Amino acid sequence: MCGILGAVGVKEKFDLDFAKAGIDTMANRGPNDTGFWSEGDASLAHCRLSVLDPTSAGHQPMVSPDQRYVLVFNGEIYNFRELREELSDTCSDWRSNSDSEVLLIAYARWGKEFLQHLTGMFALGIWDREKKSLFLARDRIGVKPLYYASYKGGLIFSSRPSALFAYCPKLSTSINIEGLALYLEAGYFPSPFTLYSSVCKLPAGHWLEYCTGKTETGSYWSPLFIEPVDNWMCRAENEVLDELDCLMTKSVRSRLVSDVPLGAFLSGGIDSSLVVALMRKVRNDPIKTFTIGFHEPQYDESRHAQAVANLLGTDHHQEVLSVDDLLALVPSFHQHFDEPFFDSSAFPALAVSRLARKEVTVVLGGDGGDELFGGYHYYSILRRLESFYRFPQMMRAGLARLLSRVPSHKCRLLASVLGEPDALHAFRFMRSIKKDFGWVLSKDVSPETNLDQVFFQTIEQMPKNLSAVECAMRLDLSHVLPEEYLQKTDLSSMAYSLEAREPLLDHELVEWSLKLPLSFKLRGGTSKYLLRRLASRYLPEEIINRPKQGFAVPIDRWLRGPLQEWARERIDDSKLYDRFSLDRNQVLKLFDLHLSGQRDVHPRLWAILMLVPFA
CATH class of the missing domain: 3.60.20.10 (Aminohydrolase, N-terminal nucleophile (Ntn) domain)
Incomplete structure (x- = not known):
């Protein structure tokens, strides 16, 4: 890089x-x-x-x-x-x-x-x-x-x-x-x-x-115009699977060209494990793999990564931390992320990049599998909601009102989702960190563009026959993936002079996945159906079918505990309000609401706190 x-x-x-x-x-x-x-x-x-x-x-x-x-x-x-x-x-x-x-x-x-x-x-x-x-x-x-x-x-x-x-x-x-x-x-x-x-x-x-x-x-290129090919449903499933296997193997092989040491991130999830399995398929020498483990079992994926490493015979490197050890990375985060960035998974991404750079200069990762093959949980939720929005509006509004009275964070969120006019507006709500927490900019500030407009201007460019789930996956591919997840990977790896390559994002593979009918991605209660089928050629069932975990970081707990005073000091900083036209009362209300434990407001609060270094 x-x-x-x-x-x-x-x-x-x-x-x-x-x-x-x-x-x-x-x-x-x-x-x-x-x-x-x-x-x-x-x-x-x-x-x-x-x-x-x-x-x-x-x-x-x-x-x-x-x-x-x-x-x-x-x-x-x-x-x-x-x-x-x-x-x-x-x-x-x-x-x-x-x-x-x-x-x-x-x-x-x-x-x-x-x-x-x-x-x-x-x-x-x-x-x-x-x-x-x-x-x-x-x-x-x-x-x-x-x-x-x-x-x-x-x-x-x-x-x-x-x-x-x-x-x-x-x-x-x-x-x-x-x-x-x-x-x-x-x-x-x-x-x-x-x-x-x-x-x-x-x-x-x-x-x-x-x-x-x-x-x-x-x-010169856009994923928005590519339509699913309906007659692929008539093809033998093994034929489609062979085609995916060929495309992914080709993509991995091409990304192994390097004149410096090379390895892979390994979380133990389907995407990174499949990438490492395919690396093993096309290389004879041992592959260096890297994982961050945590002492707290609810955040730890390292045992799954170790199981994959043992199966594939990789030269595995692992560092076990406390999630609170990640707090030591806050200064490094602010040094290398030169734009406000709210995604707290940047901290473990920094930690695993630091670990990998001790051994290699290039790593392969698993970004893109969820967007291309239907891995995120809200795709399944959205699929179920599509039929709900065919009910009369009065019935939906009544159910939303009932749920909103339940003193539960999740029930409040569900009430807001059900109160949206259709499935795509519901997806915008799900993908927003604003949720139902209100406006935090000053009342005299009135921007002309909002997330609704960004999403629906993008949707207007898509084929008209797409389902809400297919539109949602294209929205993630066009906006969230490049501007959030890939930004995180680029900045976290570059902080340690490490090049990260993304074999699942080869454009030929992306185009092929967009032609794939939805039933190859979501089938029954199974997400990433075809990718799981491919993974079963190389990995054991206990790896393929374990629940999705992700790079979770307990920001919600930190803000009520070890970071509470740190956050309070920054929220009280007048420069934050002078520079960014924020409404102090609304920000303080959000903070107090989070501290009360009644609602989990941490994504919104963390986004505001990440503005402070730029004030």
Whole structure:
């Protein structure tokens, strides 16, 4: 992995000190090498984590053989060797064994259409010295981040917002109320929104071109238009299963290309266990696997991971902590997460990344299996609710009123779900951290965009014949996965200069899964039906059928216990309200409600507390 930074068209002389300051904020993303290139009003900078061709031949910024194009690139192109063969008639004198050089030659030959040829995760910038134009792109699924801002008549871009502000100290840090409101409702910043009015995030599967003061953006790939293929229901199940096996094996094999030590995260759940099993299938040498265990059994998955490691014969590494040991990671969290981030599973993600980096530079993970194959519990809930919303509205409203009177947190939430007009509005409620806890921004603040609009504008692009569950899975794939879960993985791993690869998010596998009829994902009371069937070829039933656990962290308990004074001090900080237009009384009410034990308000509270370092 790497960090990239650049500026073009800025009416300001290039300052190497500012460029170095920007790169320094991303030093953990690229500890092995740094590079700077400048010409006229274009400048590019790069910090490198050497994974492929770690020699100086892979140094960036990289200039094309004809000297026309200059590249900065973060990520990995897994099919670069096949592309290199295909491009042999364009370039016969390769200077390196890197995928970066292949990108340059591919862009020179195909222009922006070269994106359709790539398999991998990436954020990149290419400067055309002849046309005086900049081309930016982010990978299809959004594994790698990319931010940009207009500045003094030009454009600046980087892997992280902090690098933009270090490179351009005068760039406005004013708060984007639209982005802030969405964060406080969703728990993440949907692209293109960020916390700052001056900074945008390039959406997954998009490109941007800048030339002589004009900026154009476009999409080159989207999961939204892909429809389930109904006649796949007529195929023999084993035939469909073989196809999935082939796609996943191919994806895992392609992600094992590395010139540095490589391993895998192993939680003991289906997704990571299947990835490790397939690694074992295509490799002969022992695989290094990594797990964080907890002393508290309700949070601990390590015994399941150990069972998989024993079965597959991996070189297993495990660190056992108390969940309260994760509190020691709070300073590291605030150092490396340079945007507000509410997902507390970032703490164990940091811990397992720290453990893995002691042994390897690259790890494979299991992100994406739930979104693609129906793993989250609320997909099953939503499927049952679809028939409920066909009942008369008066009947539904009456049931919701009855439930709302029950003094139970879960009953209150269920009452709100049943009070929604349809299943997709219910899903928006389920996916929101706002829930029924009310508005926390000042009354005089009225953002124009809310989560309803983000979700339903996305739904409008989908085929009209999709069920609510299929729409929900596409919403998660388009918004929650790239902007929350993959952001967490990227920042947690990069905090320790560790490259994380996601074989379940190969775009061919994603496209195939979107064509898969829903009954292959949810069947009866079974979630991830087909993926479980595949896992049964490699893993024992006790691993496949154990309840889903996830990277849970007891933030709710911490806020009532060891973090109570810490939280109180921050909630009392006047800068929080001055900077973010929050209603102090509403925030204090939320905190007191949580402390009372009547409701579990911790996701909303934690999101507010994560704003404090940015006040």
